[in-house]
Amino acid sequence: MIEEVFRAEYGRAVSVLTRLLGDIDLAEEAVQDAFATAVQRWPVDGVPPAPAGWIITTARNRAIDRLRREAKGREKQAQAGLLVHEPEVREVGDVADERLRLIFTCCHPSLAPQARVALTLKLLGGLTTGEIARAFLVPEATMAQRIVRAKGKIRAARIPYRVPRDADLPDRLNAVLAVLYLIFNEGYLDKAGLADEAIRLGRVLAQLMPDEPEVWGLLALMLLVASRRDARLRDGRIVLLQDQDRALWNADLVAEGQDLVRRCLRWNRPGPYQLQAAINAVHSDPPTDWRQVVALYDQLLAITPSPVVALHRAVAVAETEGPRRALAEVDALDLDRYHLFHAVRADLLHRLGEDPTAALEAALDRAEHPAERDLLRERLLLATADQQDRADHDH
Structure with missing residues (x-):
């Protein structure tokens, strides 16, 4: 039960405490202390009727105690005094706004993309630094550095803890959606927990921004x-x-x-x-319905012209107008470093009865995921055997 509450409420609690304290690190520590207290007390006293409110109140009290202990000057003493007089945080209402502020803070465009992902998972997902590091296949120390640097930049650059103004919202929302989709894609094949976390955060964002169709679009896509x-x-x-x-x-x-x-x-x-x-x-x-797929890709290309989108459209074109037309469209794209470009070329060449081995070798050389490499290796073996059979038959 405590683990479920932690996953569901950690981000909410950190959001509220960050606004109250103005310090992400202190907010995190206070919330972690509150959950540590819950681990000791809830099995004995029972789960409180409003778990999120209990965690937030307990975390606030821990923060007050710590500020008082460390108070060497008037500033921290005053900060503790303000917290004492802060009204009790409601279970619903303001909390939604706090979480939205934290999401946009984590995904601020001045932060490096990797840092945005790490902060989002750490502060809103409640994942440990070790869990995030393992998910992205980097040493824990490296991930810890990214998180520390990102928090430092938020402090040094005085990045505002707020939802952007209406005029700035589209660009900033795009950064948030890109982070969630990156987390999802990273976890889709073999890190199911990461993909599930992206979907959970997508649901949170959809509840917080119910009138933004792109938020619902990303959730539907995932x-x-x-x-x-x-x-x-x-x-x-x-x-x-x-x-x-x-x-x-x-x-x-x-x-x-x-x-x-x-x-x-x-x-x-x-x-x-x-x-x-x-x-x-x-x-x-x-x-x-491949014609409908082509029509949708036409719309997508009009909004976000991209060679990768054009490549996926060509796959649909192969189903509606044949592989020859699709290959002509693929060959016009500048995607030599992208393994799927070569994999698609290989498939089209195979369907045309031409030799796909060079394209498969290029795809294999550029693919990184083990499962993708295995698939390409298998296709290459079949293509090589097929070419050998043809050569033997010609002789």
Whole structure:
């Protein structure tokens, strides 16, 4: 029970204490002290009726005690005095605003992208530095440094602890959404806990900003992609979408994701995450309507012109206009360093009866994830054997 409350309420408590104290480090320590107290007392006294309020009140009292102990001058004594007279924090209401402030503080554009991710997981997700480091395959000391530097920059640059003004909101919200999607993508294949954390934070953000369609679009996208997780790997090997066992898809996540896509359509304010969610929703209704997928990619390209988006559109074009037309579009893209570019080229060449081995070798050389490398290696072996058979037949 305490672990569930910790995951659900840690971010809320740190948010409130950060506003009260003006110091993220002190807020974190006070909340951690409060949870340590809960571990001792709740098994004996029982879980309080309002766990979040109990944690926040206890953390505030711990912060007061610490400030008084450390008070060497008038400033900390005055800070402790202000906390004493701070009204009790309500369970609902102001807390939502505090969490929103913390999300935007963690994802401030002046912070490095890696630091935004680390702070979001640390302060809002309640993950330990060790857990975050393991998820991103870096030493714990490296991740700790990133977090310390990010907090230091917030203090030194006096980054405001607030929701941006309306004029600044679109750019700042994009940074927040990008962080959540990065966390999700990092965890999707083999770090399910990280992907689930991104979805949880996406739900939090959607509750805090219910009138922002792109927030719901990102949540829908993550749910639809996550619905296929159990079918995505077989014996550690990647299974492509068209080969997946749809019986393994999570029907509840598919239904929720599709419902959110329909909700976004009613807003009629399309954005990149909503369009990507819509594409995944089309894939979730067999058989895939490839012409609709191409039309959605056309909209996505108009909003966010990108060679990667063009590459994915070409995959759909191969289904509607054939691999020859798709290959011409792929060859016009400048994506030599991207492994999927070469993997798509290899597939199109294979479908045209041409030799895909050079493209597969290039893809294998650039792929990093072990499961992706295994898939490419398997395809390369098959392609090499096929080319050998053809050579033997010609002789």
